[in-house]
Amino acid sequence: MSPEYPNIQRPRIRYNKNASNYIDIPPNSSFFVIKSYSLQHVQRAYEHNIWSSTHSGNKKLSAAYNACRDGSKIFLFFSVNGSGRFCGVTEMVSDVSKDLDTSIWDNNSKYGSAFKIKWLCVRDIDNRMMRHLIVPDNQNKPVTNSRDTQLLPKEVGISMLNIFQSKHFKTSTFLDPEDPDENG
Numbered sequence: 607m608s609p610e611y612p613n614i615q616r617p618r619i620r621y622n623k624n625a626s627n628y629i630d631i632p633p634n635s636s637f638f639v640i641k642s643y644s645l646q647h648v649q650r651a652y653e654h655n656i657w658s659s660t661h662s663g664n665k666k667l668s669a670a671y672n673a674c675r676d677g678s679k680i681f682l683f684f685s686v687n688g689s690g691r692f693c694g695v696t697e698m699v700s701d702v703s704k705d706l707d708t709s710i711w712d713n714n715s716k717y718g719s720a721f722k723i724k725w726l727c728v729r730d731i732d733n734r735m736m737r738h739l740i741v742p743d744n745q746n747k748p749v750t751n752s753r754d755t756q757l758l759p760k761e762v763g764i765s766m767l768n769i770f771q772s773k774h775f776k777t778s779t780f781l782d783p784e785d786p787d788e789n790g
Contacts, residue, residue, distance in 0.1 A: 629695075629726050629767055634678040636670050637763025639752040645686045645779065648693060650710045652725060652780050657682070657696070658708055658717035663755035667721065668702040670757075682723065683758075683766055685750075692731045693779055695770050696723040727770045728778045735775075739765055 640659065642648050651657045659667060671680055680698035685691065700722035708717040733750040739762045741749050749762055758766070769775075 629771065630679075631681075631764060631767065632677045632679055634675060635681060635760070635763075636674075636678070637681045637683070637758040637760065637766070638667065638670070639749065639754070639756040639758065640682045640684045641752065641754040642684065642686050645689070647711055648684055648686055649780060651684075651696075651723065652694070652728065654707075654710050655723055655725070656706050656708075656710070656720045657698075657723050658702075658711070658720035659755055664702045664719055664721070666755045666757075667698060671698055671701050671721070681726075681763055681767065683749075683763075683770075690733050692733075692736065692766070692770075694728040695726050695767065697726055698722075699724050727767075728780050729770055729775045730777045730779055731769055731775055735769055736766065 640657065658664065667680065667682075674680065682696045682698055683692050684694045684696065686693065698721055702719045702721045704719050706720040706722070708720050711717050733748075736750050737748040739749040740746055741752060741756065741758060741762060743759075744752055744756055749756075749758065749766065752758070
């Protein structure tokens with residue numbers, strides 16, 4: 607059990623999702639914030655490597671995914687509403703599809719479509735470490751005030767990736783601090 611979230615079981619995963627010290631950022635890659643209302647939904651995404659946003663969010667992400675050219679990627683920064691932090695970064699590795707099993711979420715009628723993700727880094731990054739990053743398309747508010755599927759300027763996305771890759775941050779809601787296979 608996570609002491610901070612007593613109702614959440616940590617998955618027992620035998621590989622290190624923090625392993626990569628280098629994340630390749632091809633030209634023309636895009637960066638989005640993912641805001642979830644539920645830590646349990648993010649945990650299930652972590653366990654099953656799929657995600658579903660709102661209908662309009664899925665449309666926006668699908669359009670971005672289909673616009674990818676020359677190896678560009680879609681990076682997603684996950685945060686749970688009200689948590690005061692970001693908890694991980696993924697790459698979107700498939701288009702939105704009705705063929706994926708969305709029953710992992712309680713109300714799967716709301717999540718009829720989903721897409722595959724690959725976790726690149728799982729760390730708890732307090733919002734105060736990101737507040738200096740401003741999103742012009744969101745009334746010049748900090749990235750910490752972004753809504754679900756907010757498109758980020760490339761320089762903000764790269765800065766966020768650099769913060770996630772920093773060795774100063776080692777804790778994660780999803781990783782067991784006692785398991786050496788899960789901590790870099």
